[in-house]
């Protein structure tokens with residue numbers, strides 16, 4: 001693999017943490033500012049992943065890197081957003097397995113929460129270097145914002161009482177990290193990135209501390225990622241999500257961690273049914289790290305979370321087909337097609353996994369599942385449960401974040417199959433449990 005200076009790879013950063021700590025808002029703030037500054041074209045936003053080119057990083061960090069005294073060498077940074085809700089452990093795990101570095105977001109007013117700890121452990125297990133964004137500093141009483149300012153500059157402007165509330169919350173957070181066996185320090189008091197965890201105070205609302213956060217990410221990458229990780233190498237790509245998009249059909253969102261993908265490349269990946277899937281790339285060459293959306297016939301069977309291979313000839317196709325199948329994620333541990341159970345349908349494979357996880361916890365058996373809208377065929381399958389009285393309460397389709405095809409709703413009514421849909425997994429599960437209890441009486 002080429003390791004010339006021009007062939008530096010952009011590292012992948014994952015943003016993790018407990019629900020509602022401000023992960024997406026932090027990313028939004030960075031993107032928004034870019035839009036305001038007329039950089040929209042300079043930032044590629046796809047999937048749950050946003051690419052920040054070097055130029056954007058340079059501009060965003062200018063207030064804390066006056067006259068560019070710290071040299072930014074990486075060509076950019078790909079940041080993957082993950083959900084904090086507890087049901088989405090699979091997606092956090094997938095995100096953390098793809099990234100080189102990470103940001104763990106903590107709400108300064110809440111401290112460490114259950115999914116903070118879960119994320120922390122995922123990162124530690126994989127030895128991924130990470131920093132902590134201590135977010136929502138603007139919630140400290142009497143906080144006077146300095147929009148998009150560097151953290152120290154902002155803190156200096158605060159009143160004595162606001163400062164002391166802030167100090168107190170930082171102290172508590174440091175103690176909580178100590179309980180987890182981590183030595184945390186405010187980022188600019190940390191002189192050893194290897195031994196101590198850096199805390200960067202931020203506000204996703206006012207933008208304060210975000211320049212420091214980006215600067216620290218660059219330093220962490222440049223100082224902690226080992227040499228060869230920085231350079232372009234063999235193709236390494238993972239299917240992040242499988243989505244049905246109107247007009248495009250089934251698309252796969254791919255994280256290209258290393259190497260290149262070019263137009264005409266034949267990709268091979270694993271299908272949900274355990275059969276290999278192959279398709280041609282139809283977009284111009286892209287270089288790692290990047291999120292790319294691929295649409296091609298045949299992708300409806302693609303399985304999220306699996307690796308993607310590029311074959312150059314027919315022999316390679318066969319080899320990669322075998323390799324791709326080794327990646328088969330086991331949806332089967334949630335589903336028993338031979339036993340009575342409900343039918344479930346979700347918008348993406350990631351959310352389907354999360355829904356299955358949730359149903360398993362509430363002990364709702366599942367007989368089959370799919371991705372995308374609820375069609376007549378799904379009603380038909382659920383309707384099989386009506387054949388016996390004891391299984392009639394499983395004649396149900398649970399749809400998470402999916403539309404019901406017009407015809408399917410009428411058909412379900414006629415057949416006596418119940419459809420429940422919702423945009424949150426919890427409410428959907430609760431809807432079914434309420435129905436179950438009702439028919440049991």
Ligand code: GTP
Pocket residue numbers: 017018019020021022023024025026082083084085135136137138139202203204205206
């Ligand atoms: P999930 O993806 O659901 O895990 O949440 P998240 O971590 O992405 O949080 P999100 O960005 O959705 O923000 C949650 C709420 O907190 C929203 O109402 C935000 O407006 C608010 N919020 C986020 N960051 C800040 C902040 O720095 N200050 C204040 N005051 N509110 C914030």
Ligand code: NA
Pocket residue numbers: 019020021
């Ligand atoms: Na949220």
Ligand code: MG
Pocket residue numbers: 023024025081082083084
């Ligand atoms: Mg979010």
